[in-house]
Amino acid sequence: AQSVSQHNHHVILSEAASLELGCNYSYGGTVNLFWYVQYPGQHLQLLLKYFSGDPLVKGIKGFEAEFIKSKFSFNLRKPSVQWSDTAEYFCAVNIGWDVNTGKLIFGQGTTLQVKP
Amino acid sequence: EAGVAQSPRYKIIEKRQSVAFWCNPISGHATLYWYQQILGQGPKLLIQFQNNGVVDDSQLPKDRFSAERLKGVDSTLKIQPAKLEDSAVYLCASSPRKLAGRNEQFFGPGTRLTVL
Numbered sequence: 001a002q003s004v005s006q007h008n009h010h011v012i013l014s015e016a017a018s019l020e021l022g023c024n025y026s027y028g029g030t031v032n033l034f035w036y037v038q039y040p041g042q043h044l045q046l047l048l049k050y051f052s053g054d055p056l057v058k059g060i061k062g063f064e065a066e067f068i069k070s071k072f073s074f075n076l077r078k079p080s081v082q083w084s085d086t087a088e089y090f091c092a093v094n095i096g097w098d099v100n101t102g103k104l105i106f107g108q109g110t111t112l113q114v115k116p
Numbered sequence: 117e118a119g120v121a122q123s124p125r126y127k128i129i130e131k132r133q134s135v136a137f138w139c140n141p142i143s144g145h146a147t148l149y150w151y152q153q154i155l156g157q158g159p160k161l162l163i164q165f166q167n168n169g170v171v172d173d174s175q176l177p178k179d180r181f182s183a184e185r186l187k188g189v190d191s192t193l194k195i196q197p198a199k200l201e202d203s204a205v206y207l208c209a210s211s212p213r214k215l216a217g218r219n220e221q222f223f224g225p226g227t228r229l230t231v232l
Contacts, residue, residue, distance in 0.1 A: 004158070032218050043119065044159075044207070044223040051218050090158050094218075103172055104221065106158030 002027045002095050006107035013081050014115050021076040021110050023091030032094040033074040034104065035065055039087045047089070050074065061085070083116045118142065120224035122208050128230045134196035137227045141189070141210030147171075148185055149221060150193050151207040159207055165191065195229075203231045 007022035025031065035047040048059025055067040065076045074091060091107040121140040129135050141148050147166055151159035162181065163173040167188040176183070180199070185191040195202055205226040211219035 034220075036223075043225055044209075046220045049218070049220065092158070103161055103164065104159075106160070108156065108158050 002093070002105055004091055004093050004105050004107040006089075006091050006110050008110045009108070010111045010113070012113045012115065015083055016080050017114075019076070019078040019081045019085070019112070021089055021091075021112070023074045023076065023107055024072050025074070025091075025093045025095070025105075026072065027093070027095045028072075029095070033065070033067060034092040034094070035059065035063070035074075035076050036090045036092055036106075037087050038090070039084075044090070047076070081112075081114050083114045085112060086114045087112060120208055120210055120222055122206075122224040122227055124227055125225060126228050126230075128232065129198055130232050131200055132197040134194065135198055135229060136192050136194045137206050137208075137229075139191045139193070139208030139224060141191070141208070142212070142222055145210035145212050145222070146188075147211045147219070148191050149207075149209040149211075150183055150191070151209065153205045153207055153226070155204070162193070198229075198231045200231050203229055205229070 004025045033050040036044045037047045038044045047063055048057050048065055050057045050067050058064045063078050065074055067074050089110045092104040094104055123138050149164050150162045152162050153159045162176045163183045164171040165185040168185045181195055183193045205228050207226045208224045209221040211221045
């Protein structure tokens with residue numbers, strides 16, 4: 001069965017440190033890729049997405065992600081984190097024949113804690 | 117623009133009781149999703165509606181869960197009877213375009229269900 005794996009369950013960083021959260025999926029066909037974020041007390045919201053074209057995509061609040069097809073990966077990065085980036089981050093993949101139905105498979109999430 | 121509304125926000129019931137959750141999607145959104153998010157896991161799709169028709173309910177435990185979308189707008193998700201393992205946050209999401217896997221999904225605040 002298709003799955004999405006996020007390698008880090010809990011990450012603790014100091015402000016200004018660089019961030020990279022890993023995401024891998026298990027499917028060899030066409031994918032649409034998303035990162036969602038949930039700030040404390042708020043709803044899940046879209047951070048960025050990739051469908052095609054330039055594999056380096058930029059999202060809100062200085063986040064970016066790189067799609068590496070050969071590695072089945074879509075890692076999230078930010079050069080310098082802020083305390084306000086403290087949140088839970090979810091990688092989600094829309095896979096193959098589901099590209100027209102919007103069915104997302106989510107990873108288990110990574111909790112990021114940024115120390116001021 | 118008003119977001120996705122859900123009620124109640126919290127619910128505590130005993131096992132074998134029944135419970136219902138309500139969702140009002142963003143106005144004009146054709147697609148509505150119900151997700152189950154167990155603590156420490158990512159959201160898992162239970163059912164997807166396109167207007168008032170079911171697109172995908174492959175992961176809905178149909179012996180105890182049911183859902184409907186009245187007139188293609190509001191939706192209710194019911195559990196009867198509840199089991200301990202149903203304790204989770206139930207998320208509703210909607211998206212503006214029909215059958216498009218590239219959609220951003222807009223999430224509600226969720227209903228936290230505790231089954232004792």
